[in-house]
Each structure stands twice: as structure tokens, then as C-alpha cells.
Amino acid sequence: MTNVITVPPSLDDYSFEQVLEQVAPLPADAKLLVDARHARWASPYGLTALLTLAQTRSERPTLAVPELEDTLSYWSRAAFFQHAESVYDLHGQYPKRRDTGESNVLLEITPIAKSDDVHNIVGRVQERAQQIIKTELKLDPKAIIGFAMTLSEVCQNVMEHAGQGGWVAVQSYRWTKRLGRRVVVIAVCDAGVGFRRSLESAPGHLPSARWDDAAALEEAVIRGVSRFRDRSRGQGLAGARNYVGRWQGKLSVRSGTARISIVPSWDDEIPLAEGLAPFPGAQVQVIIPEAIAAGGSPER
Amino acid sequence: MMNHIDISSVLRQTLACDLYSNLVTRSTGAAVRDQIEMLLGESHDRGVVLTVIDFSQVSMIDFSCADEVVAKLLMRYASDDPPQDAYFLFRGVSGDHWDAIEAVLERHGLALAVEDSGNVQVVGVLSDDERRAWDATYRLRRAEAMEVAIAIGTSVESAECALEALRRRRLVMCVDGQYVAVGSPRE
Numbered sequence: 001m002t003n004v005i006t007v008p009p010s011l012d013d014y015s016f017e018q019v020l021e022q023v024a025p026l027p028a029d030a031k032l033l034v035d036a037r038h039a040r041w042a043s044p045y046g047l048t049a050l051l052t053l054a055q056t057r058s059e060r061p062t063l064a065v066p067e068l069e070d071t072l073s074y075w076s077r078a079a080f081f082q083h084a085e086s087v088y089d090l091h092g093q094y095p096k097r098r099d100t101g102e103s104n105v106l107l108e109i110t111p112i113a114k115s116d117d118v119h120n121i122v123g124r125v126q127e128r129a130q131q132i133i134k135t136e137l138k139l140d141p142k143a144i145i146g147f148a149m150t151l152s153e154v155c156q157n158v159m160e161h162a163g164q165g166g167w168v169a170v171q172s173y174r175w176t177k178r179l180g181r182r183v184v185v186i187a188v189c190d191a192g193v194g195f196r197r198s199l200e201s202a203p204g205h206l207p208s209a210r211w212d213d214a215a216a217l218e219e220a221v222i223r224g225v226s227r228f229r230d231r232s233r234g235q236g237l238a239g240a241r242n243y244v245g246r247w248q249g250k251l252s253v254r255s256g257t258a259r260i261s262i263v264p265s266w267d268d269e270i271p272l273a274e275g276l277a278p279f280p281g282a283q284v285q286v287i288i289p290e291a292i293a294a295g296g297s298p299e300r
Numbered sequence: 301m302m303n304h305i306d307i308s309s310v311l312r313q314t315l316a317c318d319l320y321s322n323l324v325t326r327s328t329g330a331a332v333r334d335q336i337e338m339l340l341g342e343s344h345d346r347g348v349v350l351t352v353i354d355f356s357q358v359s360m361i362d363f364s365c366a367d368e369v370v371a372k373l374l375m376r377y378a379s380d381d382p383p384q385d386a387y388f389l390f391r392g393v394s395g396d397h398w399d400a401i402e403a404v405l406e407r408h409g410l411a412l413a414v415e416d417s418g419n420v421q422v423v424g425v426l427s428d429d430e431r432r433a434w435d436a437t438y439r440l441r442r443a444e445a446m447e448v449a450i451a452i453g454t455s456v457e458s459a460e461c462a463l464e465a466l467r468r469r470r471l472v473m474c475v476d477g478q479y480v481a482v483g484s485p486r487e
Contacts, residue, residue, distance in 0.1 A: 115325040119315070122324050126359070145360050145396045152324040152362040160326070239363040239403060 002062075007036040010177075011046030013252060013285055019053065020277035032061035037092070039066045044169035044187035045285045047080050048109060051167050054087035055191040056280050063088040078169060079108035106132065106170040106184065113165035118155045122148050125170055129184070132172045136182050138291040139247060146243045147184070147288065153236030154188045154284045161227065162192025162281060179266060181290040191281040195220050195255040202227040213256030214274045221253050221260050240286060249288040254279065264289075302350045303343055307369070308357035310335045323361040329368025336373060340386055348473055349386045350482065352415075356392030366400035371408050378410075378470050387470050389483045390414040413471055413482040420483030422471055429454070430471075433462035437472055438481035448479065 005022045008015040023032070034050070042050075054061050063084060066072055075081060076095040084090060107125050111117065130144045137143070151170065158166035172184040196216035199205060205227075208215060219225040221241065226233035237253070241262055244251045252261040252269070259273040266289065308321055314331040323329065336353070343349050353373075355361075361369070370390075377386050393401060393414050402423070405411060411424030422434050436451035437443055443451075449459035463479050466472040473480045 115327045116315075118325045119322065119328070122322050122360075126322070142395065146399060148322070148360055149324075149362045149400060152322075153364065156325055156362075156364055235363045235367060235403065235407065239400070242403075 002031045002033050005032055005034045007034060007039045007050070009038050009040045011036075011039055011042040011050070013043065013045045013049075013254075013283075016046055016049050017276060019050075020279050023053065024277040028056070029058045031059050032057060033091075034061055034063045034088070037064045037067045040068055040071055042071075042075065042080075044078070044109075044171045044185050045189070045283065047075065047078055048167040048169050048187045048189040049283055051080070051083055051087055051109065052189040052191045052281060052283070053279075054084075055164075061088055062091050065090055065092040065094045067092070077108065078105050078171070079110070083109055083111070083167070104172045106172055107168065109167055109169045111165050112155045112158045112168055112188070112190075114159065118152055118159070121155055121168060122152050125151060129170075132184055133288070136172060136290065137184060137288065139288070143247050143288070146246070150240045150243045150286055151186055153240055154186060154286065157236055157282070157284065158188060158190045158192070161195070161198045162190040164190065164192045166190030166192065166281070175287075175289075179289060181292070183287050183289045185288075186286040187284070189281065189283040194281050195253075198227050199225065212258070212274075214258035214260070214272055217253055217255055217258050217260040218272070221251075221262075244286060244288070247288050248292075249286060252285045254283040255281065302352065303339065304352045304354060305336055305339055306354045306357065307332065310339075311358070321357060321359040323358055323365040323369060325362070326364040326368055329365035330372075332365075332369050333373050336369075337376075337383070340384065347385070348475070349384065350389060350473070351386060352389050352391050354391045355394070355397055358392070358397065361397050361400045363400050363403055366397075366404045367407075370401055370412070371404040371410055374410050374412060374470065375408060378468060387473055387482045388412060389420065411469060411471060415483055420481070427462075427465075429458065429462040430466055430469075433459055434466055434471055434481055437463065437466075437479050438484055441484050442475070442478045442480050444478055 003026055005019060008018050072094050081094050106128050110121055126148050129147050133139050133144050133147060134141055155168055166189055168188045170186050175181060175183045196213050199216050199219060221237050224238040240251055244262055248264045250264050250267055252259055257276050257278050259276060261269050261271055263269050263271055310332050311323060314335055340351060390412050405424035409425045411422050411426045413420055413422050432452045433448055436448045440447055445460040445463055446456050448463060449456045463472060467474055471482055
């Protein structure tokens with residue numbers, strides 16, 4: 001029997017939870033048809049998480065591609081289908097060749113597996129990020145290098161801790177629905193071991209009385225704890241946290257059944273969400289918004 | 301003697317690729333540090349070695365790479381059993397590199413001498429006594445503990461204590477019984 005998983009029309013980090021809630025009761029080898037026919041929009045998180053979802057299944061799932069031409073075109077520009085072909089059986093018509101025309105995709109979906117990939121990713125994003133951060137987000141040029149550093153560190157997190165490859169995508173867009181401002185967004189998703197199991201593998205690890213995915217995320221993201229004894233480790237996410245704090249951005253890290261967020265004043269998400277539908281690995285999102293002028297509206 | 305190590309050249313050799321000028325990833329940083337240590341090892345027999353670590357051609361450095369290239373290098377040569385008597389002067393460190401370098405210096409309680417427009421200063425984590433002793437030594441170019449004590453208005457014992465701490469941290473050298481700040485014009 002095939003289980004139909006409905007992809008919401010607008011797919012982002014929030015609405016992806018609806019996908020996971022549908023998948024959660026099913027065994028890993030259950031046959032899935034991920035129905036994205038009515039999808040109209042997807043964030044970088046939504047697209048990379050969809051690829052990651054397929055990697056968590058022991059039975060190769062089927063994906064029914066979006067019906068809307070614009071959506072197909074955008075997902076194609078983001079290189080979604082190119083990678084989806086390797087993890088899904090795709091059902092429906094979609095562009096076979098990636099449309100590389102002008103778009104707000106800073107970095108199309110790109111696999112991360114080794115150090116060279118991170119060099120490539122940072123090198124490719126740097127020039128365009130410079131232009132977007134300065135001219136569209138109106139941020140101080142100092143934000144540019146921090147953005148590249150943050151991107152590098154969140155990608156390395158996959159290499160160091162996932163135990164398998166992951167996906168990254170970077171995009172800039174006007175976030176009308178939630179913020180009414182332009183944002184640049186980094187999404188990094190993997191289906192690896194996740195934070196709790198990674199920290200449990202540390203030599204001499206002693207779980208606290210309340211040891212679960214949420215506690216592991218607090219350790220890693222807030223206290224900079226790593227599975228390595230070397231106290232140099234664990235600086236990457238701490239650096240990303242400082243960066244988003246400095247530029248009024250948002251960092252969210254989901255792993256297992258919990259999500260921890262560094263929440264800026266413009267957002268109302270709870271800092272620690274527990275009891276979510278289980279999802280292996282780690283999913284990281286960084287959002288850097290356009291600067292606001294003293295009067296309260298985006299700078300012009 | 302003085303060595304000069306251009307980090308971007310070391311990076312290109314390490315990656316065997318001319319395309320990258322970014323110091324990113326921990327594994328790249330570890331490989332770059334290995335290469336630096338190998339170059340330092342080649343001058344092992346030549347006594348006290350001052351090495352300029354030149355970041356001028358490096359576009360950016362991330363936290364993990366700064367930890368490997370800067371922090372672990374300093375910690376190894378400031379340990380109780382350093383591979384050789386080596387000192388470091390950092391050159392070409394711009395604002396684009398500083399966030400990552402500052403973060404790792406703070407995390408490990410380290411300090412380094414950095415040259416900027418011909419002047420040298422120490423940055424990172426130092427006690428007030430160490431900072432004042434270093435500044436005085438740099439101004440005096442070559443000094444005994446007593447001269448430093450007079451310059452900063454403290455006892456000889458206190459000055460000696462601060463200077464010895466700076467020597468262990470590779471921020472001042474001891475040459476013919478006198479202290480010389482790393483990067484002092486006489487070097």
C-alpha cells in the first residue's frame with residue numbers, strides 16, 4: 001500500500017512539520033508518494049528537507065512534482081530535480097535541464113560531503129552575497145565576511161557530525177508573509193546521526209537526568225559542547241549564533257524531535273520546541289533580514 | 301633569523317589548487333598548520349627564529365580554520381615542550397580575518413603580535429601587567445627587566461614576572477640576557 005504524503009502549498013521550516021507529522025507514524029520501509037503537485041512556493045529549507053526526507057527512507061519514495069509552471073521553473077533553477085532524481089522516483093513533467101537564468105538563488109542545492117565542497121560553496125557564494133548583503137539588505141559590509149564564515153561553519157557541521165553527506169542552499173527573497181522585508185537564507189539539512197547521538201558518542205559522555213534531543217541541542221548550540229574532547233571544538237555554531245545576534249538574524253537548529261532557535265525581536269517562535277515529529281539528522285536555517293532604518297521601515 | 305610564510309601560498313600548495321583564497325574548514329587549517337610547522341622545522345638549527353605569518357592575500361578565514369592555523373600553532377610553540385624556539389609576527393590581518401582570530405584567541409586565552417602599517421601591537425588575552433610590560437619593551441626595543449620596571453613604574457620582580465610570562469607566550473624574546481619584543485624594529 002502506498003501512503004500519500006501531502007506537501008503544503010507553501011513549504012518552509014514551519015509547514016515542513018506537517019510533512020513530518022504525516023510520515024512519523026509510518027515504518028521506514030513504508031512506500032511513500034510525496035505529493036507536491038499543489039506546492040506553489042518552497043524555501044531553501046523546504047527543498048533541502050524534502051531531499052533529506054527521501055534519504056531517511058529504506059524504500060525509495062515517489063515524488064509527484066508541482067503542477068504550476070512557475071513552481072517547476074523555480075525548483076529547477078534551485079537544482080531540486082537534478083538531485084531529487086537520485087533519491088526519488090519522480091512522477092510528472094519537469095524541466096530536465098536546469099534553467100540557470102537570472103534568479104534570487106545565491107547557491108542552488110549543493111551536496112556537502114567533504115572539505116573541498118565547502119571551499120567550493122563559500123567561493124561561489126561570496127561574490128553574489130557581497131552584492132546582496134550590501135545593496136539589498138543594506139547591511140554594513142562587515143556582515144559579508146561573517147555570512148561566508150557562518151555558511152562555512154554550518155556546512156562543516158554536516159561533515160564533522162552527520163556521518164554522511166547533506167545538502168545546502170542559499171537564497172535571497174522578499175519575505176512578505178512573515179517579515180515584509182528582504183532576507184537571505186541559508187538552509188543546511190542532513191539525515192545523519194543528529195546532535196543527541198553525536199554527543200552521546202563523546203568519550204566519557206554522561207547523560208544528564210533530562211537527556212533528550214532538546215537537551216542535546218541546548219548543549220551544542222547554546223553551550224558550544226561538541227563530541228570531541230578538544231576544547232577548540234564547538235565554535236562553529238557559537239560563531240553562527242553570534243553572527244545572527246549581531247545582524248538581528250535568526251538561527252534554528254532542528255534535530256530528532258526538537259528545534260532550538262535564536263529568536264530575534266521580529267519573530268515570535270518559541271526558543272525551544274520539543275515533542276516534534278521525529279526526523280533523523282540535523283536541519284539548520286539561518287535568516288539574515290534587511291536592515292531597518294531608525295523610523296522602523298526597511299532602509300531606503 | 302627571520303622567516304616569511306605567505307599563508308595564501310601555503311593554502312594553494314595544501315589544496316593543490318589556485319582557485320581558493322579562503323581559509324575554510326578544519327581539515328584545511330590542520331593541513332596549513334602542518335605545512336607551516338614543516339617550514340619552521342627547516343630552520344630548526346638556526347637558533348631563535350622569528351617567523352612572519354602573512355595573511356595579506358587571504359580573503360577570509362573561518363572559526364575552525366583560525367583555530368587550527370592560529371590557536372593551535374601558538375599553543376604548540378608556547379607549550380612546555382615546544383618543537384623549537386620560534387616566535388611569530390602576524391602581518392596582513394584585516395578586519396575580514398579579525399572576528400575569527402579574536403574568537404579563538406579569547407577561547408584559548410592566547411595573544412599574538414600583529415603588524416599593521418609598520419607598527420606592532422599585541423592583541424588577544426593579556427593581563428594588564430603583561431600588556432604594559434610588552435608595550436614598554438617594544439618602546440625600549442631591547443631592555444633588561446629593571447629598565448622595563450622603571451618604564452612602567454613597578455618592582456623589578458613584577459616586571460621580570462610579566463616578561464617571563466610574555467617570553468613563555470612567545471611575545472618577547474630573550475637575546476643576550478635582554479628582552480626584545482616580537483616585531484620590535486631591531487629584529
